Amino acid sequence: MKKISLIAILLSGILFLENCKKDTVSAISTSTSLMIANIKDSTWYTDTVTSTLTFNSAANTKTFTCEGTAFNKRITISLTKSTSINSSGFPLGTYTVDATPNLQLAFLTPQRNSQGNVVYTPNGVVASGSGTVVVSAIDSVKNQITGTFNFTTLVNNYDNNGNIISVTVAAVSGGGFNSMPYTFSVK
Numbered sequence: 001m002k003k004i005s006l007i008a009i010l011l012s013g014i015l016f017l018e019n020c021k022k023d024t025v026s027a028i029s030t031s032t033s034l035m036i037a038n039i040k041d042s043t044w045y046t047d048t049v050t051s052t053l054t055f056n057s058a059a060n061t062k063t064f065t066c067e068g069t070a071f072n073k074r075i076t077i078s079l080t081k082s083t084s085i086n087s088s089g090f091p092l093g094t095y096t097v098d099a100t101p102n103l104q105l106a107f108l109t110p111q112r113n114s115q116g117n118v119v120y121t122p123n124g125v126v127a128s129g130s131g132t133v134v135v136s137a138i139d140s141v142k143n144q145i146t147g148t149f150n151f152t153t154l155v156n157n158y159d160n161n162g163n164i165i166s167v168t169v170a171a172v173s174g175g176g177f178n179s180m181p182y183t184f185s186v187k
Contacts, residue, residue, distance in 0.1 A: 035068035037075060037149070037175035039107065046070045051145070051182040053090060058187070060084045064135075064145065066177065074108040074120050075172065077149060079133055088184035089140035097131035097151065105131045105151040107172050123170050124153030143182050149175040 033045035046068035054063050066077040080102045081091055095103045108120040131151030138145050155168040 033070075034180045035066070035075070035175075035177045038171075038173045039073055039075075040170055044070060044073055044075075046075075049177075049180060051177075051180055053088060053143075053145075053182050053184045054187055055083075055086050055185070056187045057086065062090055064090055064182070066180065066182075068177075069120075072110050074106075075149075075175070076104075076106045076108065077133060078104040079135075086186060087140060088143055090135060090138050090145065092135050092138065095133045095135070096129065097126050098128050103131065103133060105133070105149065105172075107151075107153050107170055122153070124155035124168065126151045126153055130154075139179075142179075143184055144179045145182055146178050146180070147176065149177075 033047075034049045035046040037044050047070045049066070049068045051064070051066040054065075055061075056063065060082060061080050062083050063078065063080045065079075068075050079095055081095075083091070097103050097105060105126045107123045109123050110118045111121045113119050131149070133147060133149045135145065135147040137147070150171075150173045152172070153170045155170075156164045157166045157168060159165045
């Protein structure tokens with residue numbers, strides 16, 4: 001009888017412990033936004049995106065430009081590549097900000113200009129080597145492009161004598177554009 005009671009107590013204890021396990025809840029974040037990034041550690045999704053791919057026949061270049069805006073923040077990308085091929089495709093690859101104007105990245109915020117109008121102005125500059133765009137896929141039939149980006153902007157803050165007293169850093173990380181449609185044109 002003691003053996004049966006002991007076995008019953010053990011089974012009851014096991015069942016009790018099994019029912020006390022915490023459920024694991026996982027969340028999956030999906031976005032229908034065409035452009036996304038983390039700006040200063042906050043997730044940013046665009047509500048307005050425009051993108052173009054322009055072939056310049058005189059300069060033999062293609063320039064991909066993209067602008068996404070949401071929540072009083074704007075990100076712009078301008079990527080120029082030398083090519084003599086007049087098509088709606090763009091070379092896949094990794095592009096890094098350097099001393100040339102071939103890749104220009106910007107994080108902009110609204111400011112009032114001298115006329116009192118609200119305009120988007122760059123929140124610092126992207127130094128050479130501190131920004132990258134990866135073009136990972138392109139569909140030249142549907143005119144859609146996919147890739148990632150990240151960069152850091154720096155703003156020097158000056159005192160009344162023109163001396164730098166601090167530097168404000170804005171990190172734009174984990175950026176991406178997924179099957180983003182673009183308009184192709186020839187200049």
